[in-house]
Each structure stands twice: as C-alpha cells, then as structure tokens.
Amino acid sequence: MSISPKRPKGPPLNALRAFEAAARLNGFAAAAEELSVTPGAVAQHIKALEAWVGAPLFERRSQGVALTPLGARSAERFSAAFDALGDAVDALRGHASGQEIRIAAMPSVAQLWLMPRLPALRRALPQVAVSVTASEVPPNLRREPFDLCLFFQDGSRVTAEAILGQDVIVPVCAPHIAAALRNPDDLSGATFLHDANWAGDWPLWLDTVLPGHRIDTTGPLYSLYAMAVEEAVAGAGVLMGHTLLLQRQIEAGQLVPLFDRPMALDRYLTITTARPVRDGSLLADVIAMLAA
CATH class of the missing domain: 1.10.10.10 (Winged helix-like DNA-binding domain superfamily/Winged helix DNA-binding domain)
Structure with a gap:
C-alpha cells in the first residue's frame, strides 16, 4: 500500500x-x-x-x-x-442540503418584490426551505453560499440566468396628494422623498421631463427604499417609483403614478447563479416560478 x-x-x-x-x-x-x-x-x-x-x-x-x-x-x-x-x-x-435554496437580494428587491412571492413558492415547493439575505451589493457567488441572486444590473453589463424586467421610474404618491398634481410643474410645491441608493433618479427624471427648470427637491432621505415607500403610502410626499417593485401598491390604489411620464432605464432586475442551471433541477424550478 x-x-x-x-x-x-x-x-x-x-x-x-x-x-x-x-x-x-x-x-x-x-x-x-x-x-x-x-x-x-x-x-x-x-x-x-x-x-x-x-x-x-x-x-x-x-x-x-x-x-x-x-x-x-x-x-x-x-x-x-x-x-x-x-x-x-x-x-x-x-449534495448535503439539496432541499434548501439560499437567495441574496438587494434590500428593496427582497422586501418589495421577493417577499410577496414567497408564499406561492412555499405552496408549490413545500419541501424546500428558502432563506433570504438582504445585501446592498451582489455577493461573490464563487465564495459565498448562495444559490441565486436578485439584483439590478446595467444593460451594458447584464450577465444573468433570467431577466425579470426593466427598471421603469415614475413619480408616485398617495391618491389625495395626486389629486393636486396635474402636471410636472406642480411638483415645485411638493415634498420630495428620497432613497439613498437611487439618489440620481429624481434629477434624471426632472432633467428629461422639465429641461431647464429648477425645482427644489429637498426632502427626507431614507436608507431603505421600502421605508420611503411606506412613507409615500402614508402621504408624506412624492417618491420616485420603481414600477417593478411597486406593483402591489399601484394595483391596490395605495400609490398613483403621476403625469403618465414613465421613464425606462437601461437597468434590469436579474437572477444570477454561480454556474449554469441544469434543466429539471430544484434551482431551475425556483427560477421558473420567480420569472413567471
């Protein structure tokens, strides 16, 4: 020997x-x-x-x-x-834990997009334990034990297992505030709500819709987009909405898109994985349900 x-x-x-x-x-x-x-x-x-x-x-x-x-x-x-x-x-x-799926997601995506979908995922795959970790930056999937990631990617650099949708922004607010805002110029008297991660969205939208106009956008700043959304629903002001994340609030009438002036950005919500997904695998089933 x-x-x-x-x-x-x-x-x-x-x-x-x-x-x-x-x-x-x-x-x-x-x-x-x-x-x-x-x-x-x-x-x-x-x-x-x-x-x-x-x-x-x-x-x-x-x-x-x-x-x-x-x-x-x-x-x-x-x-x-x-x-x-x-x-x-x-x-x-x-091999040791084939019935567990670990997901890393941007906090706003985890709270507003993923969490509402988890009950249906659990009903369809009751044998699967789904864990969710919120992270501001995508983890290194070669080093960290996540099965898939949900993050926005710029269009020029998209590498993904699935693209869930394009990021479209539009101002949103509670219905009673929307009643007094008939055109973009009316925003000059509004309270602007800001999210720390997407600080450039208000200037981008305003420069496109109201070129040459100067509007004071001073207002509360929130470190979590979900907090800003709750404040907008409560009537605290006008928020730059990301429609992919606000489907429930818009459909329920809690938030109203303003002015019919949505702006599609070269940014996409994506699912990424560490390696190619095998057809018929548990991970493939989870991705198919999330992408449906």
Missing part, C-alpha cells in the same frame, strides 16, 4: 485569504469589509504572511497599498485556488 507524504505545513488559511482579498480588491479596507474583519486584522494577517514568505507582498504607500512584483505574480493563482475551494464547498453543500 502506497503511503502519501504529508502535505507541508503552510501559513494560516486566514492569512492567505486576507492576501487574496486585498490583492483582488486593491486595498486592506475593502478586503476587511468582504471578510467581516477590521483593516488592522487584514494588515496583521498579511504581515504574518510576509514574514513566513520572507519578502514583502505589498508596498505600503501614503494613499494605500500596491502589490509588489512577487505579490502580483502570486495573487492570480491564489484567486483561482479560492475559487476552486468555493466550488468544492458549494458542491458538497449541494
């Missing part, structure tokens, strides 16, 4: 992970955010790795860090290695 030699003891895995993330994201702070640690912890991991290697992997500069030639030569191989490790873990999890 052949005996395989022991693998040589290498540096700690956390140090290698910190190096790979810092190299890929061009900085310790960005790596720390991805790894959910402090920049100081990333710096310590990399310092320990450099001590183990016996050579610097980063140049420390006043405005950040840059890879040394040795660091640059090594970074791509470590990224490929961690991608392969992520694939292996994902395959192992898939």
Whole structure:
C-alpha cells in the first residue's frame, strides 16, 4: 500500500485569504469589509504572511497599498485556488442540503418584490426551505453560499440566468396628494422623498421631463427604499417609483403614478447563479416560478 507524504505545513488559511482579498480588491479596507474583519486584522494577517514568505507582498504607500512584483505574480493563482475551494464547498453543500435554496437580494428587491412571492413558492415547493439575505451589493457567488441572486444590473453589463424586467421610474404618491398634481410643474410645491441608493433618479427624471427648470427637491432621505415607500403610502410626499417593485401598491390604489411620464432605464432586475442551471433541477424550478 502506497503511503502519501504529508502535505507541508503552510501559513494560516486566514492569512492567505486576507492576501487574496486585498490583492483582488486593491486595498486592506475593502478586503476587511468582504471578510467581516477590521483593516488592522487584514494588515496583521498579511504581515504574518510576509514574514513566513520572507519578502514583502505589498508596498505600503501614503494613499494605500500596491502589490509588489512577487505579490502580483502570486495573487492570480491564489484567486483561482479560492475559487476552486468555493466550488468544492458549494458542491458538497449541494449534495448535503439539496432541499434548501439560499437567495441574496438587494434590500428593496427582497422586501418589495421577493417577499410577496414567497408564499406561492412555499405552496408549490413545500419541501424546500428558502432563506433570504438582504445585501446592498451582489455577493461573490464563487465564495459565498448562495444559490441565486436578485439584483439590478446595467444593460451594458447584464450577465444573468433570467431577466425579470426593466427598471421603469415614475413619480408616485398617495391618491389625495395626486389629486393636486396635474402636471410636472406642480411638483415645485411638493415634498420630495428620497432613497439613498437611487439618489440620481429624481434629477434624471426632472432633467428629461422639465429641461431647464429648477425645482427644489429637498426632502427626507431614507436608507431603505421600502421605508420611503411606506412613507409615500402614508402621504408624506412624492417618491420616485420603481414600477417593478411597486406593483402591489399601484394595483391596490395605495400609490398613483403621476403625469403618465414613465421613464425606462437601461437597468434590469436579474437572477444570477454561480454556474449554469441544469434543466429539471430544484434551482431551475425556483427560477421558473420567480420569472413567471
């Protein structure tokens, strides 16, 4: 019987992970955010790795860090290695928990688009446990244990398993406020509601519909779009509506689209997956239901 030699003891895995993330994201702070640690912890991991290697992997500069030639030569191989490790873990999890689907979604999409669809999904697939994680940025599906993601993508960069619809914006408000707003000029006396993630939508719409006009859009700012939607329903002001997310509120008459001036953006709500989906698989069934 052949005996395989022991693998040589290498540096700690956390140090290698910190190096790979810092190299890929061009900085310790960005790596720390991805790894959910402090920049100081990333710096310590990399310092320990450099001590183990016996050579610097980063140049420390006043405005950040840059890879040394040795660091640059090594970074791509470590990224490929961690991608392969992520694939292996994902395959192992898939065999161990085939009746669970883990979804990552933009908070507004999770709250306003996905959650209303979950009851029908549970009824159709009662054996499946569906978990939802809200995230402002799409996760790295090669590294994080999600089966699919729901995020908006710009049209020029769309890579998706399914496109759920185009992002169309239009001002919306409660019916009693809409009664006093007959044309876009009437917005000059309105209270504007703002969402932090889509801060540019009001200026974009106004510049297109009212070119040359200056309207003060000062108003409350909300970190979550769903909060702004609730305020609009309650009559707090006029919100820039994303019609894909507000179908229930518009159909129920809680929010009224104004002026018949919708604007289609080059932005799409998409489903993405880590790898191609097999026909007839559980994931394919879930995607088909969400895309219906």
